[in-house]
Amino acid sequence: MSDRRRIVILGGGFAGVYTARELLRRGRDRIDVHLVNRENYLVFQPMLPEVISGSIGIADTTIPIRRFVPGAQLHMRDVESVDLERREVICSPGFQPRHLVLPFDHLVVALGNVTDFRGMTGLAEHAMPLKTHGDALVLRNHVIHVLEEAESERDIGLRARLLTFVVAGGGFSGVEVIAELHDFVRRAARSYPRLRREKRRFILLHSRERILPEVDESLALYAQRLLRRRGIEIMLNARLQAATANHALLSDGTRLPTATLVATVPSHPNPVCESLALSRIRGRIVVDAFLRAQGSTNVWALGDCALVPLPHAKCPDESAFAPPTAQHAIREARVAASNILASDEGKPLTPFTFRGLGSLCALGHRKGVAQVMGLKLAGLPAWFLWRTVYWSKLPGAAAKLRVGLSWIVDLVLPPDIVQLRLGRSSGINHEHFEPGQPVFEQGDLGDRVYIVIRGRAAVERLIDGSAEAQTVAHLGAGQYFGEMALLNRAPRNATVRCIEAMDVLSIQKGEFTSLIANLDVLRTQFEQTARQRGDRPAPERDIPSPPATGRAGD
């Protein structure tokens, strides 16, 4: 056995990947570097919003880690746990159901932030995050799907809902997303004859007085005016409280009907950090000026999941710590790599002192705002600076070439409106409903079965000649509904309406059919319930089921 030191890095963002690169550059002869990341690529986050609009190609923002850090051993796994005592990282299984165990001499925690909708009603079920490359692709596909449906749809209310796009969070990320969404829909709509003349709503929700807290007020106000002039509605002091499949609900009671809700706000350090026996403040791992976790000699933390002190800060508040940006992560990586090697050689460590270069925000349509080294820029010059700086920061020549070509092609071609499908979605989902909202309506096609996790619903039936529906039953936690239409292959024979905010588990027709065909206990139970429900005062044959159809295009 050699006496090479094993360094395990958790996380493949800027912080992790640049630490690996720097370690190998300086110490290739005496260390082995293992990097654990769920994906085999690094995402260039600043350009993620451009993936939505297709102004760059789908894979242009992704850089294969193996190519960028060829000397590191990459493990495409999740981190399940870390044993600091035994100095081992336990990773999720691959093709075989066995854990992967990585022993380490030094551990580098660079797990970044994750979207965390916990505690926010209905957001996990119905809001779309924009954190990963996969999130960007899912959002792009969703928007194309919405445009396709809006083009075919005859129902005016539904069409209006499909054409309303809501983004929660007025920081850099939210502002860039609403700008790109607006751009994309405007350009794509040229290929949808009906939508061309149709009203479309774009709404940006922000919880404070003004958007873009990252820059000076004058720049933020410029951005607000610019976005509003394009028709984007900016709702200030507005807080997102809950979401359903059909609405965004604000804390002042406003209901915004929408089929597209993007939430950029709730970012938290990766939950794996919580499981480590290390001091944390607001979830972030506390490190010293040398990026070493408090009280440890061989555990280092950096990037968005670490609380990195800035020694030159004027006052001990938020700004006394490094903000979660790529420019800081890259500089932290250099310091961490050099300190890890120095600590093994008993040399003195270097403190982290970088203070940031500035901020850049793209506003679409060749406009932007920038605040760089004391200078403030707005409009075209800021946009130009944005493109120049971020293009030059793209890791690797391949990404630079691809993005450059995409930008040129984007000048001459309309945006791509192809809806990619990759595998099918899960057949078992969580959904959230608010009081008054129908889960389904009498006459609808039966496409899934619901199990109530919490909340309550009423079963309403339209009987014969009567104009008004009668409530025939109530449903609560642990009860299921919607099985009759599936078992009888008939339209819904009643409306189910939420009466107390309700979380449900929904099982798609295909999965439900597979389950009851093969699990006796389930089939027996469901058939029995269906029989009981069929024996109620209003049996199926008496119910005027409106045909489950809409007629298109005369």
Place this chain on the structure above:
Amino acid sequence: MSDRRRIVILGGGFAGVYTARELLRRGRDRIDVHLVNRENYLVFQPMLPEVISGSIGIADTTIPIRRFVPGAQLHMRDVESVDLERREVICSPGFQPRHLVLPFDHLVVALGNVTDFRGMTGLAEHAMPLKTHGDALVLRNHVIHVLEEAESERDIGLRARLLTFVVAGGGFSGVEVIAELHDFVRRAARSYPRLRREKRRFILLHSRERILPEVDESLALYAQRLLRRRGIEIMLNARLQAATANHALLSDGTRLPTATLVATVPSHPNPVCESLALSRIRGRIVVDAFLRAQGSTNVWALGDCALVPLPHAKCPDESAFAPPTAQHAIREARVAASNILASDEGKPLTPFTFRGLGSLCALGHRKGVAQVMGLKLAGLPAWFLWRTVYWSKLPGAAAKLRVGLSWIVDLVLPPDIVQLRLGRSSGINHEHFEPGQPVFEQGDLGDRVYIVIRGRAAVERLIDGSAEAQTVAHLGAGQYFGEMALLNRAPRNATVRCIEAMDVLSIQKGEFTSLIANLDVLRTQFEQTARQRGDRPAPERDIPSPPATGRAGD
């Protein structure tokens, strides 16, 4: 109301899209064209294999139908049924659970072929088709995943299995797929340090004496020699009989351990064709020389789902009908469009007389074979002809520009090895096992629950000091297993091995947990079984569970 005629076209392949285009070109003033397709794009099939190798971009082969046929009304739906009497097409629901009904004066059936693994043991569960653009992306992602796992894996047998790629079907499609796979893995492996020196197997299965039945023997033999020289194994007279997650099984009993099985063979006309009251031969709709379905005046069929007679054929065998190629589909589309318009005006109809221009097959590495207008070409000239012809046939300038640029970029950059993820896969799957194959082994992590649909399995336990496992129970149809490890969060306490070919439904941990947490009847049942099984002679504490771990990279 106008007296415009409504023409509904089913299918967005070459046949359907070109019919729409031709109809609108000639009769825009007097007809409305509706086109129903599951996707909003046309796929340029000839270049699909290049998507796998990444020598063209992910979306380069897709052409948005709205842009290519701007006058048509596109409905991104599935066809559920057609009522020829009432002249209505019923389409699947969109955002709302309601059917879409499209009335028609003329119906054009251009639904093409679909992959149909029915009746082939284990193929639906474990073989990958290559028919749609989605199939190509799934295969590409899978191959990258396999390379990643092979790079991390310590088990030699598993690594060999991961590095074996099997393609069934030696026609154009299968040959192009194995050539592109070979090319891609060879180039990608440069980024995987361990794999560079590792043996990789590429196997092409073909059921007859020689591959490429579409071209002359001399060209086919050239192709065979060329592929074999590269190290691709060609197994002739070999028939794929069954598949499991770990093996391809041939009819002569050979077992090929592989994690990647692509089956290009079983192509059948779209099942919707079966539901139409129209004459069919081997699934294909019988049409006259004017492309009108037998016995109908307003139903037309063309493309791969139609049996189109060639009047100049010399003998009344297979070759008396148009083969399923793009060049035929496009010519059929012109004839069908002209005849639909002529039939409404009482003008004489035109028969279909096109006889084909020839065949082109790419073999990777800038080699190919071609048989065009009596000429036979092989090697570089054929490859060059392939690129020239197909590039010029790409519908639309946008696709031509994108593919052209991709080919240029591909000369200088290594292939993309980014594994894209779009949504998560379904939590309930079908799996197939062959006798002797373990479903899981004692000590494995518990990741899912299984329900036996058909077949039998044995439960085997290693007890204390004994070296050999004892069979402690048998499982058959309707029984489930694997729940204990999930309920107790413990490793598998026994091995389950298939003893009679077995189909199972498997439910992933997450979905299983959701279901039993919310469905009382299920929780009760599973807990009860787990208790009974726990009370068996060999209780859990006595079982030496090897730790569920593998150790990596010392």
